């Protein structure tokens with residue numbers, strides 16, 4: 001299969017960086033093989049043994065000896081019109097070095113079967129014996145994959161919102177983050193400046209509620225401090241120094 005989206009989230013990230021970095025340095029590459037099924041691996045193993053061609057792998061399908069079967073490897077090919085595996089200009093050595101600099105293991109550095117188009121995550125060791133000890137087989141391993149989504153403050157065109165570790169975000173709520181109060185509106189965006197709060201809702205439609213002023217001057221002495229209008233019209237500041245309540 002040739003879809004990088006079938007692979008480990010970290011590998012997807014690094015594959016994207018590799019393409020980008022290679023392109024910057026003038027090497028046009030594209031992703032070839034990614035995740036390999038047992039049948040696909042067996043067909044590859046047959047090559048050079050029971051089928052014509054050169055031997056390209058020592059890994060049989062059922063052995064899970066190829067990281068392609070674990071979703072942590074991909075192959076690239078040359079995509080500049082000069083031929084997919086044309087090695088002129090030390091093309092694969094150059095790309096391999098870029099991949100290694102990004103933290104990928106490059107098959108061109110292997111001894112037994114040199115595999116210049118191949119890259120894999122080095123996290124579980126060069127051979128699959130390490131990953132097999134921990135996860136037994138790719139099915140078990142893939143269940144542990146989590147989408148690496150950014151948590152914490154996220155800025156978009158509308159403003160700042162906050163993704164919690166469980167994937168939800170605060171809306172119509174106060175939260176203490178980094179020892180500061182923040183008020184989130186009904187859409188989940190942090191508000192700053194003057195806003196009303198009636199105990200449940202940020203800026204209620206009927207205009208009720210007390211006034212609050214939130215200073216979001218980044219790294220300012222009052223970042224996240226909150227002015228609260230008292231009954232007599234005076235202003236009171238909430239400084240907080242307590243645990244986050246997210």
Ligand SMILES: [Zn+2]
Pocket residue numbers: 033068073074075115117118119
């Ligand atoms: Zn490969």
